[in-house]
Amino acid sequence: MKPTVHDIxxxxxxxLATVDRxxxxxxxxxxxxxxxxxxxxxxxxxxxxxxAANLAKGRTYSFAxxxxxxxxxxxxxxxxxxxxxxxxxxxxxxQIRIVEVPPFDAPALADALDxxxxxxxxxxxxxxxxxxxxxxxxxxxxxxxxxxxxxxxDLPGSERDHFAGIDNHxxxxxxxxxxxxxxxxxxxxxAVLAGSMLVRDHxxxxxxxxxxxxxxxxxxxxxxxxxxxxxxxxxxDVVSAVLQRYPDIIGLYSxxxxxxxxxxxxxxxxxxxxxxxxxxxxxxxxxxxxAEGLIDAVLNQDAGHEVRSAIRVLKGKADGLPVIAAQERIxxxxxxxxxxx
Amino acid sequence: MKPTVHDIxxxxxxxLATVDRxxxxxxxxxxxxxxxxxxxxxxxxxxxxxxAANLAKGRTYSFAxxxxxxxxxxxxxxxxxxxxxxxxxxxxxxQIRIVEVPPFDAPALADALDxxxxxxxxxxxxxxxxxxxxxxxxxxxxxxxxxxxxxxxDLPGSERDHFAGIDNHxxxxxxxxxxxxxxxxxxxxxAVLAGSMLVRDHxxxxxxxxxxxxxxxxxxxxxxxxxxxxxxxxxxDVVSAVLQRYPDIIGLYSxxxxxxxxxxxxxxxxxxxxxxxxxxxxxxxxxxxxAEGLIDAVLNQDAGHEVRSAIRVLKGKADGLPVIAAQERIxxxxxxxxxxx
DNA sequence: CAGTTTTTGAGGTACGTAAATCAGAAAATC
DNA sequence: GATTTTCTGATTTACGTACCTCAAAAACTG
Numbered sequence: 013m014k015p016t017v018h019d020i021x022x023x024x025x026x027x028l029a030t031v032d033r034x035x036x037x038x039x040x041x042x043x044x045x046x047x048x049x050x051x052x053x054x055x056x057x058x059x060x061x062x063x064a065a066n067l068a069k070g071r072t073y074s075f076a077x078x079x080x081x082x083x084x085x086x087x088x089x090x091x092x093x094x095x096x097x098x099x100x101x102x103x104x105x106x107q108i109r110i111v112e113v114p115p116f117d118a119p120a121l122a123d124a125l126d127x128x129x130x131x132x133x134x135x136x137x138x139x140x141x142x143x144x145x146x147x148x149x150x151x152x153x154x155x156x157x158x159x160x161x162x163x164x165x166d167l168p169g170s171e172r173d174h175f176a177g178i179d180n181h182x183x184x185x186x187x188x189x190x191x192x193x194x195x196x197x198x199x200x201x202x203a204v205l206a207g208s209m210l211v212r213d214h215x216x217x218x219x220x221x222x223x224x225x226x227x228x229x230x231x232x233x234x235x236x237x238x239x240x241x242x243x244x245x246x247x248x249d250v251v252s253a254v255l256q257r258y259p260d261i262i263g264l265y266s267x268x269x270x271x272x273x274x275x276x277x278x279x280x281x282x283x284x285x286x287x288x289x290x291x292x293x294x295x296x297x298x299x300x301x302x303a304e305g306l307i308d309a310v311l312n313q314d315a316g317h318e319v320r321s322a323i324r325v326l327k328g329k330a331d332g333l334p335v336i337a338a339q340e341r342i343x344x345x346x347x348x349x350x351x352x353x
Numbered sequence: 354m355k356p357t358v359h360d361i362x363x364x365x366x367x368x369l370a371t372v373d374r375x376x377x378x379x380x381x382x383x384x385x386x387x388x389x390x391x392x393x394x395x396x397x398x399x400x401x402x403x404x405a406a407n408l409a410k411g412r413t414y415s416f417a418x419x420x421x422x423x424x425x426x427x428x429x430x431x432x433x434x435x436x437x438x439x440x441x442x443x444x445x446x447x448q449i450r451i452v453e454v455p456p457f458d459a460p461a462l463a464d465a466l467d468x469x470x471x472x473x474x475x476x477x478x479x480x481x482x483x484x485x486x487x488x489x490x491x492x493x494x495x496x497x498x499x500x501x502x503x504x505x506x507d508l509p510g511s512e513r514d515h516f517a518g519i520d521n522h523x524x525x526x527x528x529x530x531x532x533x534x535x536x537x538x539x540x541x542x543x544a545v546l547a548g549s550m551l552v553r554d555h556x557x558x559x560x561x562x563x564x565x566x567x568x569x570x571x572x573x574x575x576x577x578x579x580x581x582x583x584x585x586x587x588x589x590d591v592v593s594a595v596l597q598r599y600p601d602i603i604g605l606y607s608x609x610x611x612x613x614x615x616x617x618x619x620x621x622x623x624x625x626x627x628x629x630x631x632x633x634x635x636x637x638x639x640x641x642x643x644a645e646g647l648i649d650a651v652l653n654q655d656a657g658h659e660v661r662s663a664i665r666v667l668k669g670k671a672d673g674l675p676v677i678a679a680q681e682r683i684x685x686x687x688x689x690x691x692x693x694x
Numbered sequence: 695c696a697g698t699t700t701t702t703g704a705g706g707t708a709c710g711t712a713a714a715t716c717a718g719a720a721a722a723t724c
Numbered sequence: 725g726a727t728t729t730t731c732t733g734a735t736t737t738a739c740g741t742a743c744c745t746c747a748a749a750a751a752c753t754g
Contacts, residue, residue, distance in 0.1 A: 063404035196537015
């Protein structure tokens with residue numbers, strides 16, 4: 013039978029109240045007594061029943077998720093997952109609200125963070141945009157004791173507690189590895205399409221990609237990156253243009269969103285002249301394109317994992333617990349047409 | 354504020370006892386009253402506080418995991434995960450024990466299952482070996498109301514409630530896809546190394562692999578499968594021999610265990626003559642080989658996910674709940690050297 | 695309508711922990 | 725040794741649900 017606080021009290025020869033004081037770090041216990049209790053705890057192998065503790069505490073955590081009001085499938089996926097978390101919030105004693113901000117707008121993001129700080133939630137998660145205002149706003153959040161996590165896109169150097177997202181450098185490397193190997197020994201050019209170089213995750217992916225291409229696949233020449241602001245129609249145009257301009261393009265790496273446009277452009281090309289395509293995020297579009305053979309591989313970050321990890325971390329931070337890094341690492345999933353979930 | 358049973362009672366104009374009867378499907382409630390209560394439940398958006406319910410029930414689930422006493426890294430990983438679950442068992446109100454059986458031994462497995470049945474646990478998970486005895490034993494378990502899940506290797510056609518493992522057919526297809534694409538347009542032979550064709554998961558992987566090779570990569574000739582009983586030293590010998598015999602082997606698919614031997618054999622070969630290697634399960638060996646470039650890709654099934662999924666399903670089945678298929682699907686992870694976790 | 699059965703209400707106890715109060719004991723201080 | 729301060733014990737209430745008992749009310753029987 014699992015030991016309870018009562019067992020500890022009995023075993024240590026103290027009262028329930030004292031056990032409670034030790035367990036919850038409350039003052040008013042002599043050193044020797046505290047040790048006796050701790051001794052009993054470890055010898056009985058007591059572990060706190062978290063469910064019962066939460067029930068007794070009646071504590072609820074309040075969190076805010078700041079998301080760009082941005083309509084690409086991936087962000088919609090993130091929002092869906094946050095909403096799913098909200099619908100589960102009853103069972104998990106969390107109260108989560110979503111705050112929308114314009115995308116790629118550091119002042120607006122900083123502003124939103126400051127407004128949230130006024131409500132004193134237990135934690136805030138946000139998709140970072142780089143900017144001094146944002147750094148400063150994070151500092152203010154931490155100052156008043158609010159836990160802060162970045163989501164999808166990080167803000168290194170800031171005081172955020174945690175980043176819930178993938179290693180984008182590694183993602184870029186992985187993409188290069190796949191494209192390079194799929195290309196076999198062939199020679200040719202590789203086109204890279206990004207959303208915006210102002211976003212850190214895109215920059216990092218590009219860095220990783222270019223690095224591996226240079227190291228391992230010198231016969232593949234990477235063209236200068238094209239930015240299409242994650243806009244499908246713009247992406248379609250840009251891709252069509254570059255494919256026409258350089259007939260020896262044998263691969264395309266789409267490291268941002270707007271894949272609908274890319275798929276559209278690639279479909280226009282004769283099947284045997286189509287480039288290899290590696291894209292990010294498994295969405296309806298990329299899934300269908302994988303199945304159809306228009307995209308060769310998709311790198312994915314699981315939005316659900318990211319959101320749940322962020323919540324878990326914020327909860328832990330709110331209670332002053334350390335993050336278990338291994339548990340919170342978000343994996344870079346590779347999907348081919350045969351292993352789609 | 355989250356509604357409680359009290360709120361429902363008040364809102365429906367009935368007593369707590371009646372709400373309780375409705376919630377827990379106990380008899381003694383008139384149809385109209387039951388409807389009034391259900392109406393209140395849905396209009397208030399009541400959701401049962403599972404933590405409090407479990408606390409009140411004080412129910413503990415008892416499960417048995419039957420694992421082959423087999424020392425390959427993957428099985429050790431599975432065992433570690435079960436043990437991790439055992440160490441968490443206090444918090445999760447489960448009591449789990451591990452039963453070891455000799456590998457690939459259907460009578461012994463059936464025997465173990467029967468012995469377990471005598472203790473009447475709530476559920477049993479086991480790594481299936483094919484055999485009529487096993488089918489019969491599963492039937493007996495189900496007959497007395499014990500939930501049954503297969504782990505890693507399935508037993509289709511039996512009365513098991515659930516299979517916690519990957520789609521091995523898809524895994525084989527994925528391996529073929531990777532190997533075929535990595536080979537570029539080259540021509541040559543592909544060697545396949547399995548543990549034993551008597552194990553269902555190995556057979557299925559092979560089928561999927563051969564199918565895709567035939568469909569999509571007709572220039573790659575798949576050699577007859579070699580069986581090395583997941584034994585590293587045997588595997589090393591077999592691989593060395595076949596590589597010597599067929600100098601035009603450009604790829605190797607290791608669909609079972611014993612990868613240590615394969616890595617050893619491949620390392621002996623001159624770097625530029627080494628075949629492409631795709632193997633299963635991310636272990637210390639395969640991880641190091643990936644990093645070193647001796648293995649090109651590793652397909653992995655997450656042992657932790659599988660074990661936790663099995664426990665979740667057994668718990669659900671013990672309570673008569675249906676399985677949420679999407680949630681319990683185990684993914685086929687692809688790891689290259691750049692996206693290793 | 696009396697008797698029976700079914701339905702409902704009221705209330706309590708329990709699960710394991712948190713948190714509070716208050717009184718008394720022990721230790722430290724002067 | 726008296727006083728203050730610091731500890732400790734005993735006890736209670738609460739969290740939200742499950743499950744039990746007993747009695748009363750309502751609905752059916754014949």
